[in-house]
Amino acid sequence: MTIPRVEMKNVRKRFGDNEVIKNINLKVDDNEVVVLIGPSGAGKSTVLRMINGLETTTSGEILIDGDDIAHAGKSINQMREKIGMVFQHFNLFPNMSVLDNITLAPVELGIRNKADAVTQAKQFLEVVGLTDKADAMPASLSGGQKQRVAIARALAMHPEIMLFDEPTSALDPEMVGDVLGVMRRLAKQGMTMVIVTHEMGFAREVADRVVFFADGELLEQGTPTDIFDHPQHPRLQQFLKQVL
Numbered sequence: 001m002t003i004p005r006v007e008m009k010n011v012r013k014r015f016g017d018n019e020v021i022k023n024i025n026l027k028v029d030d031n032e033v034v035v036l037i038g039p040s041g042a043g044k045s046t047v048l049r050m051i052n053g054l055e056t057t058t059s060g061e062i063l064i065d066g067d068d069i070a071h072a073g074k075s076i077n078q079m080r081e082k083i084g085m086v087f088q089h090f091n092l093f094p095n096m097s098v099l100d101n102i103t104l105a106p107v108e109l110g111i112r113n114k115a116d117a118v119t120q121a122k123q124f125l126e127v128v129g130l131t132d133k134a135d136a137m138p139a140s141l142s143g144g145q146k147q148r149v150a151i152a153r154a155l156a157m158h159p160e161i162m163l164f165d166e167p168t169s170a171l172d173p174e175m176v177g178d179v180l181g182v183m184r185r186l187a188k189q190g191m192t193m194v195i196v197t198h199e200m201g202f203a204r205e206v207a208d209r210v211v212f213f214a215d216g217e218l219l220e221q222g223t224p225t226d227i228f229d230h231p232q233h234p235r236l237q238q239f240l241k242q243v244l
């Protein structure tokens with residue numbers, strides 16, 4: 001039996017009196033693409049943030065390759081380095097060139113020397129289709145280009161798992177396709193991915209498994225066909241009527 005890359009066991013999360021994650025159990029296997037869907041406030045971002053240790057759990061366990069992140073001690077940084085994250089609002093460093101945005105973390109963390117980091121950054125810019133933007137400043141880029149730089153920056157850490165939190169929600173419609181195209185290629189190459197998105201067509205095409213959350217509960221999961229063509233839970237049926 002292989003160990004899941006990510007395993008959430010009976011995870012709960014409270015903010016004050018507000019229990020926003022209620023006893024979630026979720027596994028992500030190696031090379032699997034899992035798409036999280038559900039209404040706003042369901043707890044999707046909180047789940048991603050707990051998986052990469054940006055948010056603690058109130059109870060339960062989160063295992064990354066079998067190791068509990070809550071008790072990682074000194075190896076917490078190694079565990080974090082396995083996980084790349086891309087956010088809705090890009091979070092690029094505005095005062096640095098595209099190239100410097102991508103090389104910063106690997107160089108600062110002593111993972112690569114500057115010359116190697118630059119060589120690799122250029123390779124990742126090719127992956128996201130932006131070789132000509134190495135010296136550009138973020139302000140001069142479109143939203144879709146910024147998001148592709150953010151993906152290249154995450155890839156530069158050689159993550160084994162990539163988390164995406166609504167990566168296309170802040171983009172003009174004509175930019176969405178380019179970003180989804182990059183994600184589709186990563187999925188085809190076998191990257192393990194957990195993606196929160198409202199792009200249901202993309203979810204249907206790329207997901208190995210779709211997971212539906214509402215009000216902090218995991219209400220249903222299955223293949224895209226299960227979820228989109230044969231939804232069981234009334235809350236999921238209602239959600240799909242609104243978004244499809």
Ligand code: ADP
Pocket residue numbers: 015020038039040041042043044045046047
């Ligand atoms: P989603 O991403 O599905 O829209 P979130 O995970 O962002 O949902 O939020 C789930 C719930 O947790 C919401 O009710 C939100 O207001 C609450 N929440 C999220 N982060 C915090 C926080 N840092 N402090 C207090 N409440 C929070």
Ligand code: MG
Pocket residue numbers: 044045046165
């Ligand atoms: Mg969210």
